[in-house]
Amino acid sequence: MSKPSLPQGTRDFNAATVQKRQYIFQTIKSVFELYGFQALETPAMENLETLMGKYGEEGDKLIFKILNNGLDLPQKKQQTLEGVEKLLAGKSSLALTERALRYDLTIPFARYVAMHHGALNFPFKRYQIQPVWRADRPQKGRYREFYQCDADVVGSDSLLNEVDLMSVYLNVFANLKLPVEVKMNNRKILLGLAQFCGGEEKLIDLTIAIDKLDKIGWEKVQEELNTKGFSDAQQKIIQQYLNITGSNDEKIAQLKKLLGDNESVLKGIEELNYVLQYQLSSGMSKQLVADFTLARGLNYYTGLIFEVKALDTDMGSIGGGGRYNDLTSLFGVPNIPGVGISFGVDRIYDVMEEKNLFPPSIEQTTQILFFNLGEQEAQAAYEQMTLLRNKKIACEIYPEKSKFDKQFKYAEKKGIPNVIIIGTEELAKKECNLKNINTGIQTTIPFSELVNYKF
RNA sequence: GAGGGCGUAGCUCAGUAGGUUAGAGCGACAGUUUGUGGAUCUGUAGGUCGUGGGUUCGAGACCCAUCGUUCUCCCCA
Numbered sequence: 460m461s462k463p464s465l466p467q468g469t470r471d472f473n474a475a476t477v478q479k480r481q482y483i484f485q486t487i488k489s490v491f492e493l494y495g496f497q498a499l500e501t502p503a504m505e506n507l508e509t510l511m512g513k514y515g516e517e518g519d520k521l522i523f524k525i526l527n528n529g530l531d532l533p534q535k536k537q538q539t540l541e542g543v544e545k546l547l548a549g550k551s552s553l554a555l556t557e558r559a560l561r562y563d564l565t566i567p568f569a570r571y572v573a574m575h576h577g578a579l580n581f582p583f584k585r586y587q588i589q590p591v592w593r594a595d596r597p598q599k600g601r602y603r604e605f606y607q608c609d610a611d612v613v614g615s616d617s618l619l620n621e622v623d624l625m626s627v628y629l630n631v632f633a634n635l636k637l638p639v640e641v642k643m644n645n646r647k648i649l650l651g652l653a654q655f656c657g658g659e660e661k662l663i664d665l666t667i668a669i670d671k672l673d674k675i676g677w678e679k680v681q682e683e684l685n686t687k688g689f690s691d692a693q694q695k696i697i698q699q700y701l702n703i704t705g706s707n708d709e710k711i712a713q714l715k716k717l718l719g720d721n722e723s724v725l726k727g728i729e730e731l732n733y734v735l736q737y738q739l740s741s742g743m744s745k746q747l748v749a750d751f752t753l754a755r756g757l758n759y760y761t762g763l764i765f766e767v768k769a770l771d772t773d774m775g776s777i778g779g780g781g782r783y784n785d786l787t788s789l790f791g792v793p794n795i796p797g798v799g800i801s802f803g804v805d806r807i808y809d810v811m812e813e814k815n816l817f818p819p820s821i822e823q824t825t826q827i828l829f830f831n832l833g834e835q836e837a838q839a840a841y842e843q844m845t846l847l848r849n850k851k852i853a854c855e856i857y858p859e860k861s862k863f864d865k866q867f868k869y870a871e872k873k874g875i876p877n878v879i880i881i882g883t884e885e886l887a888k889k890e891c892n893l894k895n896i897n898t899g900i901q902t903t904i905p906f907s908e909l910v911n912y913k914f
Numbered sequence: 915g916a917g918g919g920c921g922u923a924g925c926u927c928a929g930u931a932g933g934u935u936a937g938a939g940c941g942a943c944a945g946u947u948u949g950u951g952g953a954u955c956u957g958u959a960g961g962u963c964g965u966g967g968g969u970u971c972g973a974g975a976c977c978c979a980u981c982g983u984u985c986u987c988c989c990c991a
Contacts (some may be wrong), residue, residue, distance in 0.1 A: 464982075517989055520915085563991090591991090596915090598985060605991065667989095675987095767991095776991065803991030832949075867951030882949060894950075901950085 468595070468603025475822060482821045483635065483804050483811070484588060487608045490631045494623060496586040496610045501567040503590070504558045511551060511559075513566045513789065515758060523592045523603075524556040560592040564609040565786070565799060572613055572797075573790030581614030581795075588804075600774050600806045609780075611799030613787070618730055621763050621782065622737045624800045628767060628778065629738075629746055631802065636816055638770040639777070642750040643734070645763050646781070647727030649754065651718055652700055656693035665689075665697070666754035672701055673752065700751060707735055707749045714751060730763055759783045765800060769810045777806045826914055827877045827893075828870040829856040830863070839906075840881045843891065846910045870896055877914060 465471065472480065510522055530539050535554075542554030561567050564587045572579065588608045597603060610627060612620045625641060632639045649669075653662040664687045668680050677698065684694050696717070703713045711728055718724040731749060738747055755764045762782030769777050780800030787795045811817055827847065829840040837856065844854045855875075857866045870878050880892040891909060894901045904912055 467982080515989090521989080593990080595990070596988095597983090601990075607991070774991095779991070801991070806991055830950095862948075863950050864947085865951090869951095871951065878951090880950075884949085892950090896951080899951095 466603070468597035468601075470602065470604075474824075478821050478823065479811075479817050480804065480808055482817065483807055484606075484608070486634045487631050487802055487804075488586070488588065490627055490634065491586040491608075491610050493630075494584075494610075494627055496584045499568065499571065499585040499587045500589060501561070501564075501571060501587070503560055503592075505561050505567055505570065507551065507553065507556055507559045509570050509790075510562055510566060513759070514562060518562065519551075521593045521595050522562050523560040523594050524551065525558040525560065527555055527557055530555065561589075562593060563591050564589060564607050564801070565611070565783075566789075568609065568611060568799075569786040569797075570790055572795060573787040573792040576787070576792050576795060579614070582612050582620075583614050584610070584612045586610040600809055602805055606804040608802040608804055609799055611797055613795050613797035616784075616796050618733050618763075619737075620798050621730075621734050624780065624798065625734060625738055625747060625765070628765070628800060632746075632767070635807070635811065637807070637811060637814070639746060640768050640770055641747050642753045642766045642768060643731060643747060643763060644749070644751055644753040645727035645731050646760050647723045647730070647762065648714070648718075648751060649727075651721035651724030651727065652697070654721060654723065655718060656696055657689060661687070661689075663758060669697070669701065669752055670754035677701065703751055707747070710749050710751065727762075734763065755779060755781060759786055759789075761785070762798070767802075769807075772810050772813060774806055774810050774813075776803070777810060778802045822874070823853075824873055825853045825855050825875045827852065827854040827879055828866070828873075828875045829854060830866050830878060830880045830882075831857040831860050832880070832882045833860055836881050836883065836886055839886050840879070840891075843879070843881070843906060843909055850910060852914065867896075 504525060507522075507524060511519055514521075529535065538554045542552035545552040546555060568585065568587065572583065586609060588606065590604055590606050592604050595601060595603060610624065612624075625643075628639075628641050649666055650659060650662055653659055653665050656665065665684075668683045668687065671683070672680055680701075681694060681698075684697065689697070699717055700714075703710050703717070705713070711732065714724065714728060735747060735749065753764060753766055755766065760781040761784040764781035765779060766776045767778035768775075778801055780798070782796070782798040784796045785793060786797055787793070827844075829837075829844050831837045831840070837860070840856055844856055847854050857869060867878070869875075876896055878894050878896060880894065885891050888905075889907075890903055890905045892901055893904055893912070
């Protein structure tokens with residue numbers, strides 16, 4: 460027997476952790492519902508074809524694939540061997556893996572919409588809170604199994620959806636008392652920059668390099684741009700673009716000056732401005748920051764993109780999203796525009812733990828422990844306990860007759876605030892001794908009055 | 915995919931320059947106390963030092979491999 464262990468990047472959650480996580484889930488869920496989103500759940504696994512090719516080359520490698528059953532059947536031997544050959548060549552093989560664990564919630568959602576678009580009531584607003592899996596190498600804030608909480612609207616082009624989703628972000632983090640900044644950019648602006656600097660086909664190279672700016676600095680970014688074949692003149696424009704600073708309005712003014720004669724950039728600015736102005740009127744705009752260096756890895760985004768960063772911590776982004784104008788066409792159903800946001804609960808948890816932001820009140824446990832002092836006594840205690848349970852007071856009885864010491868310690872460690880002692884004396888007088896563990900105060904209460912006692 | 919740190923009792927760790935029977939604190943258990951806990955004191959249990967190989971008269975320590983874990987880069991939530 461080897462020591463039991465967990466697969467890399469996965470975790471067990473104890474009672475205290477579960478309660479704190481539930482607090483985050485509940486907060487997010489209630490805000491989603493407040494804004495008119497409805498729940499959806501999809502299976503942990505999807506057909507491999509549904510997922511492959513949706514997350515870029517890197518993403519495909521990180522998909523957890525599920526080995527097919529029945530590979531040992533003699534009549535499948537040839538297929539299996541061919542599959543292994545493909546695998547060794549670095550390709551995936553349906554002969555070996557037809558299914559995979561979902562990598563995010565957006566693609567399964569697009570698959571769902573494509574399957575049911577005839578029956579859905581558009582604009583369709585759904586939220587989804589489920590785990591996803593990535594075969595990534597674990598490190599700080601990065602796990603192989605983690606939860607995402609997504610809210611998406613499909614079937615509407617209106618920027619009012621973006622406004623609403625930004626409001627969801629700000630509302631959730633205000634409720635959690637977690638200070639954040641929501642960075643916003645527009646793929647159309649990046650597209651315009653690419654058109655200026657070598658053409659649309661360089662958009663991805665460009666965004667990847669730009670995205671690294673705050674991590675590796677301009678010089679390294681410049682090196683990367685060099686290797687990707689950007690000319691000196693183009694690099695100069697990119698540098699000017701990246702050097703844009705100031706308030707949101709100032710940044711936008713500078714961008715207009717730099718790239719204002721590009722149609723895509725102008726459109727992008729207009730959209731960005733729309734959302735910023737709208738939020739301004741609600742007084743929440745301070746946390747919304749235009750950041751033209753924001754790129755986002757997933758290339759299905761087409762419009763505004765967002766990323767949430769917790770302030771004063773080195774944790775990466777704790778949420779992100781954007782507009783994708785044609786996601787369902789990947790599944791053969793064109794012309795359903797959508798926009799969505801996502802929360803990374805596991806990282807939010809880590810940041811809140813780091814900053815000590817969980818309210819103490821969320822830790823709930825049993826209210827009363829009944830001592831067990833023998834068969835007769837326990838039976839009487841059980842009767843009283845049942846009455847209290849019917850009143851929705853959480854109680855438990857120590858399952859075996861033990862020394863006081865042991866029963867007290869049990870209550871103390873579990874954080875149970877009250878114990879009720881019913882021994883032979885109490886039994887004879889039909890009363891019980893209630894002791895508050897924290898104050899040490901002991902009260903005698905007749906059985907008949909216990910149900911009405913205010914704990 | 916690339917690179918670094920760390921694996922010694924349930925937990926946190928010590929273990930000096932390789933040298934007999936591997937230590938501490940906390941926790942657990944028992945007693946002090948068979949109806950009132952958190953304290954004190956006393957005692958007990960618990961480790962083939964992650965695993966496999968090698969160097970050596972001798973390895974927890976040194977070397978190699980391997981597994982696990984953690985962090986950084988890539989990428990991402």
